[in-house]
Amino acid sequence: MRIPATNPYQDRANLWAMQLHLLAMAERLMGPRDASKKILKPRFTAVGPVLRNTPNLKGAYAELSRNGRTWWPTVVFELSHETVHLLNPVAGSGNRLEEGMAVVFSIHAQQKLKTVTLQQATRGAYFNAGELVNALPGGAFAAAKRLRRDWGALGAITAAQMRYTLPDIDPVLARALARPFYRTPAREQVLNLS
Numbered sequence: 001m002r003i004p005a006t007n008p009y010q011d012r013a014n015l016w017a018m019q020l021h022l023l024a025m026a027e028r029l030m031g032p033r034d035a036s037k038k039i040l041k042p043r044f045t046a047v048g049p050v051l052r053n054t055p056n057l058k059g060a061y062a063e064l065s066r067n068g069r070t071w072w073p074t075v076v077f078e079l080s081h082e083t084v085h086l087l088n089p090v091a092g093s094g095n096r097l098e099e100g101m102a103v104v105f106s107i108h109a110q111q112k113l114k115t116v117t118l119q120q121a122t123r124g125a126y127f128n129a130g131e132l133v134n135a136l137p138g139g140a141f142a143a144a145k146r147l148r149r150d151w152g153a154l155g156a157i158t159a160a161q162m163r164y165t166l167p168d169i170d171p172v173l174a175r176a177l178a179r180p181f182y183r184t185p186a187r188e189q190v191l192n193l194s
Contacts, residue, residue, distance in 0.1 A: 003076070003113055009044060009069035016041050018075065019062070022083040022109055029108075029141040030101070031148045033087040042079060044069050049078035051085040060089030073110070077119035080109035085155075087148070094155025097147075097162075097177040099126065100133030101154055104140045125183050132177050137168040 001021040004014045019042050027033055038059035048063035062082035068074035084102035085094075103126050110118050121127040136143035143166055144154060150165045151157045159174040166174075 003072045007070055008072055008075045019079060022080050025109060026083050026087060026105060030087060030144040037089050039086055049082055051082050051089060053089055053091055057091060060086055073115040073117055076110055076113055076115050077106055081106040088153035090153050090155060094181055095178055096129045096132055096181050097157055098155035099181040100129035101144050103130035104133050129181060135173055137166055
C-alpha cells in the first residue's frame with residue numbers, strides 16, 4: 001500500500017484500508033490475531049492514540065489523535081502502534097513487552113511504507129520499552145511470534161513464560177519486559193531492571 005495523497009479524516013475508505021494493511025503486516029511478523037474479537041474502523045478523537053474495546057469486549061478499534069486527521073505519516077505512526085494491541089485486544093494496560101513491540105512495529109511500518117518522516121520516541125517509557133524488546137534473542141518479531149503462539153496476548157506474558165519459550169533470554173530482561181508499562185518515567189523505573 002502507498003501513502004494516500006488525501007486527507008485521512010475525509011478518506012475513511014483509505015483509513016480502513018491502511019488499518020487492514022497494517023494488521024496483515026503485523027500478523028505476518030507476529031502471528032495471527034485473536035479472531036474471536038472483531039476489529040472495527042479507526043476513529044479520530046481528542047484522547048487518541050489509544051486502543052478502545054467495545055463495551056461487551058467482543059471488539060476493539062484504534063482511536064487516533066486529531067494530529068493525524070490531516071497527515072498520513074501521523075496516521076501510520078499511531079495506527080501501526082495500536083495495531084499491535086489489536087492482535088489480542090484486552091481491557092486494561094499491558095506490560096513493557098507489548099508496548100515495546102508496538103514501538104518497534106510502528107518504526108518498522110513507517111519504514112516499509114516510506115513515510116516522509118520517521119516518528120518515534122527518543123526517550124522515556126516508550127523508548128525504553130522498545131529498547132528492551134530489541135534485546136530479545138532471535139529478534140523482536142520472531143520472539144513475539146513464538147511468545148504469542150505459546151501464550152497468546154503479549155501484554156499478559158510473564159517472565160517465566162518468556163524464559164520457557166525463549167530459553168536464551170536473559171532473566172533480567174524477561175523480568176523487565178514482564179513488568180507493567182507506565183507512561184511516566186518516574187513510575188517506569190527503567191534503570192532498575194532487577
